Amino acid sequence: MTVVYDLEHVTTYRYRQPVTFGDHRAIFLPSLGYSGRILRYSLDTNIPAKVHWLMDTLSNNVAILQFADSAPELKVTYRIRGEHFGIQDVENFPLSERAKExxxxxxxxxxxxxSNFMRPHAEDEDGSVAAWAKRFVAGDRDDALDVLDRMMDEIWNSLTYQSREAEGTQRPGETLKRRQGTCRDYAWLMIEALRRLGFACRFVSGYLYDEALDGGAVGMTGSGATHAWLQVYLPGAGWCNYDPTNRITQGFELLRVAIARHPGQVxxxxxxxxxxxxxxxxxxxKVSIRKLGTLPEFPAAS
Structure with missing residues (x-):
């Protein structure tokens, strides 16, 4: 099944009086690969802007906006129509034996x-993140998928989701100490803990599609907004999704926009x-994602 969707993301900055603007970086256009495709997109601003595109060091699509006029408000609107093919569960892939330990x-x-995705990025002054990570390995032959599932379950069960208006991401040790955080904080904690166990992990920024929103309800944490999760590289399966905020690894909910070594890049x-x-x-x-319909699957190749 293929989900066809419309996405609108509006960011508005307000000021007491007209101000001038430096260059802005907009990262909103997905690099979907096999999981979907973009049918059309637009980028609109309330004041004239010169826009040029580039692909960054991690192959993310980046729009650079340059403004000549001053204004008391800056409003940037992204609109996307796309197809999402869904994500298979890691257990459906033939994992290499070396990926299981x-x-x-x-x-x-x-x-x-x-190597850049294996090296811890955040400081761990008191060793709390490393100590927390070691709780999930019990012996010399731990199963990697079990470790990943146990860590994701621990975040789900022991931490409290707390939305936050302020930009930025908490340090992993701070998330452990406070026992709460946003989706970005959850993903960043899991990434930095797994890196200390030898996993290659990367931060993912995107959107969470929640079918309940089409009926006026909210069923998943973080839906109807930008969302963050992580990907872990498992030989035989490749980059696999892990969303500790909603404890999901597959399906149609995760719409990837960009990947990074650390949250500040995206x-x-x-x-x-x-x-x-x-x-x-x-x-x-303000973010809205609306499903327009579904398309049947292509017949399997003979």
Whole structure:
């Protein structure tokens, strides 16, 4: 089955008086690969902008916006119509035997390509993240999938989801100490813990499609907004999705936009402005995802 959807993401910055703007980076256009395709898209701003596109070091699509006019408000709207083919569960892939133990035995070529995703990025001054990670390995022959599932379940069961208006991501140790966080905090904690166990992990920014929204309800945590999860590289399966916020690894819910070594690399919209310190009045983000219909699967190749 293929889901056809419309997505709209509106970000509005407001100021006390007209301010000028530096360059802004917009990361909203998915690099979907086998999991979907984009039918059309648009990027609109309330003040004139010169836009040019680039592909960053991780092959994410990035739009650079340059503004010449000052204004008391900046409004940036992304619209996408796409098809989402869904994501298979990792257990449906023929995992290599070397992917089943911890630490995973990556080949020399894999290690070269994955080393930046294996090296911890966040500081762990008190060792709390490393100590927490070690709780999920019990012996010399731990099953990698069991470790991943246990860690995801622990985050789901022991931490409290807490939405936060402020930008940025908590340090993993802070999330453990506070016992709460956003989807970005959950994903970042799991990434940094797994890296300390020898897993190659990357941060994923995107959207969470929740079919309940089509009926006016909210059924999943973080739906109707930007969302974050992680991918783990498992030989034989490749990059596999793990969403600790909703404890899912497959299906049609996760719409990937961009991947990164750390969360700061894939902010949906970032940039600078120039004015008085007290001019900034706040930011508002509205995201809507609407399913237009479904298409039948292609017949299997003979």
């Amino acid at each position: 911890v630490p995973i035995q990556y080949t020399p070529d894999e290690w070269i390509d994955l 902010m949906p919209l970032s940039g600078s402005w120039y004015g008085e310190a007290n001019d900034y009045l706040g930011m508002e983000v």
